[in-house]
Amino acid sequence: MSPTSPARLGFPITGLPREEVMRRALAMKADDADWQHGRTWSLVYRADDEHDALLKDVYQAYFAENALSATAFPSLRRMEADIVAMVLDLLGADPGRAGGTMASGGTESIFLAVKAHRDQAIAAGRPAQGLGMVLPTTAHPAFVKAGHVLGMEVHLVPVSNAFTADIDAMADAIGPGTILLGASAPCYPYGVVDPIAELGQLADDHSVGLHVDACLGGFFLSVLRRAGRPTPPFAFDVAGVTSVTTDLHKYGYGPKGTSTVLYADRALRRFQYFTQVGWPGGTLSSPTLLGTRPGGAIAAAWAAITHLGLDGYTDLFKRVMAITTQLQEGLLSIDGLALVGQPAMSVFAVGSSRHDVQWIADRLETEGWRIDRQQDPDCLHFIVNPGHDESVQPFVQSFRAAADLAPPPSGRSRPALYGQTATLRDEGDLDEQLLDLIDRQYDA
Ligand SMILES: Cc1ncc(COP(=O)(O)O)c(C=O)c1O
Known part of the structure; x- marks a missing residue:
């Protein structure tokens, strides 16, 4: 192995006891996005605990x-x-x-x-x-x-x-x-x-x-x-x-x-x-x-x-739309913020004429929120689910506080990364950076 090659884990010779495997598996989640408490605005779609329990049993x-x-x-x-x-x-x-x-x-x-x-x-x-x-x-x-x-x-x-x-x-x-x-x-x-x-x-x-x-x-x-x-x-x-x-x-x-x-x-x-x-x-x-x-x-x-039927989905989506409206009203009450286009449902993006929204997302991330960023125009992306009902108010509060401190738009958007709640360095060959990123995903 060359001195620069990443260290690789060898294949285990002796397996670990069940309890230890479980402990390690759960411990690995420590740095994961906190979707359980509505602090993640993408990637996880979830009705409620009762629904999840049924799905897990049938699975x-x-x-x-x-x-x-x-x-x-x-x-x-x-x-x-x-x-x-x-x-x-x-x-x-x-x-x-x-x-x-x-x-x-x-x-x-x-x-x-x-x-x-x-x-x-x-x-x-x-x-x-x-x-x-x-x-x-x-x-x-x-x-x-x-x-x-x-x-x-x-x-x-x-x-x-x-x-x-x-x-x-x-x-x-x-x-x-x-x-x-x-x-x-x-x-x-x-x-x-x-x-x-x-x-x-x-x-x-x-x-x-x-x-x-x-x-x-x-x-x-x-x-x-x-x-x-x-x-x-x-x-x-x-x-x-x-x-x-x-x-x-x-x-x-x-x-x-x-x-x-x-x-x-x-x-x-x-x-x-x-x-x-x-x-x-x-x-x-x-x-x-x-x-x-x-x-x-x-x-x-x-x-x-089979469990939800049309009635179940209707109840869920009406709730999701009520949360979406509340979130949009909260965000749009912040000076400079605007929707991008006319969203038809519970997926939408907001940009700002007054604030660097990437800066805001960076700051909110330090508080445990995860928001997808987008480019051309610079904006932030939201997918709403029933679990967000309790998080709208604290989120809008944190967003407003961050916006008060945010610099104006830089005019030079950082390349946003789909699904990764992150951006790339705006320099060099972006394709190469992306390929390196995937390499690191498996080599690290
Ligand atoms: C509109 C749309 N099409 C296609 C996809 C790709 O779906 P998947 O990630 O399940 O492959 C997505 C994922 O978010 C999406 O939002």
Whole structure:
């Protein structure tokens, strides 16, 4: 090992007793974000303790089961089929025509939808080279990652002044290789919903697909709409929408590792599958990217929907919206603070004309709050859940106190890091810094 190589832990020869393993595992949490007391504004979506207890029990009951095999575990096949049917129903799909599958999360779901559109185009005789998609810049990087892996061209189109997809600019970006438009309901950065109806029309006019990333909003917006709250159309009630992704492990209040990818016409779903005939291990047929799939996660996601039902989700989301309103009113009462765009639900961003918001986030972090930072424009990001009800008041108080001390905006935003509640140094090659960061994640 060179003197600069990080020290690595050797493989343990003798295992530790159960109690010691448990002690060490829990001790490792000491520096983790405090989501239990509503001090973290992202990453964890949680209904309440009673709901979590049910999910853990059901997860444990299916802890060892493997959804790779629908014949060995018909229970999991049934649950997955039920989940897909229930979410399709929630999103207003035509039960005779639509179809979908589960997946491990938003990133895999979006990947599968992009793959399905690509492989359908190739099957229809389009050359594989030069196929592409057109996305607003606010689309989740999962689309760009999918394009990269699948060898597709990705055209990112600047958003309008409202921070939503700019229809004319998207139309201009459509070229001969375009097979898919992407949109969000809502987008992660600002919680705004793209004009899905207009994009559906555009997709129809050009005979291309339209994938709506409703990983965040699929449950939330559909449930609130059924409760009578005005919400923009975004799913299968819009002509031209060919696929929608909705995560169970976000506002579906399911366990981590669960999502759905849904198609208006189940004929498109077949193009997401993979088969390999004649492998010595036996001919393979696989619905998604993964092989082995966790029975516990699927069963607990099924339990979440079955337990909450429309009434349960409605109560939860009404509470979340009340907390969101309280938080927004508190923050917007601070001089200079403003929302970025018009958020449609409980995900939003605030920026400031008077304060360096990154400085404020740094300061709040020293008090145990964790806030995601964003760039272009500099702003802070919030995802609200029921557990935030007690933390809104102290948070707004701390925010106001920090704002009183904060310097004005520096005019030079530090590159923000998605999901890491942190920023990078604004110098050198940013891609290299990011790759180093991942190296350190595993080497340290
Ligand atoms: C709108 C949106 N799409 C996609 C994703 C990716 O989902 P995942 O992290 O489950 O892969 C996220 C994650 O927050 C998201 O907010």
